[in-house]
Amino acid sequence: MKSNRDDIQLIIPDVDRDALFALGWFERPEGKQTLLSMGNAEHEISTPTIDGEKETIRQFIQLESDNKQITRMISVDDKTIGAVWVELYQNHSVQPPSVHIIIGNPDYRGKGIGASVMKSAIDYTNKVLGYHTIYSRHLVSNQAIVAVNNTLGFENDGVSYTDENGLTWQNVKLELAS
Template structure:
């Protein structure tokens, strides 16, 4: 449960969620969503149902291996995004780190991202975690604002990597 009664977090379900994920990335805004998450333009491939199924399968496998924990964000009968915790250091980001994507643009700007992030931080806090990490592109004003409001502080300087 989140503090928004309409927004729930559930385990990934390949059957249920792959077609929603395909919808997020095949619409006009889909490429921008991937870019805003820090995917390098030359690494973005045309999404297919099979590629989305494979991504969900990877989420499930990473959870089984204790590397990542993933929840799908559900609003009513619609899967609108995903949130995950990296349980191990990932590409220079210390663990645990939290990641968030409202894949369906029409659900953005309604406080859902904030509700999900608060839920994730409460979950980690209840598990005894005192420091949580997150990384975002400096150009991503939405998540920069959200994270700052919720209490994240800058740790180190902005940087440019090979992508």
């Protein structure tokens, strides 16, 4: 997966390099809101720990070796500021392949990075993996990802629905020319 901007690197996850950055995203005052905007329910959010973040990065590496998910960390200014991933299995109600993103460091939001990195993941899924329909989903209340997905050409895939935690989701899909 290649970035289309020189100031953004998409790099293979590394436990020792990335876990401390990830801990920093969630320890910030905005950290809880970041987790909520991703679709975590209040009761699922616990105090972030370095061991928990290491485990998450280890899972990214394991999922890739199981051919289930391809994750790249987003690096800007030599800092790991987020992650983008392509899921190759059905997760929740979302068909594969689906693309997902977090810019964990809020200092780097609103600079076009989210849209650019999602485009890189879409290009990879289309041109390298050979898929012509790409899926995702987002909370209806998450205006930032709604704007990013609209910019990229995603359209609603069915009607919105509410999960067991009372969160309202919209599945989306992007059809690309073959």
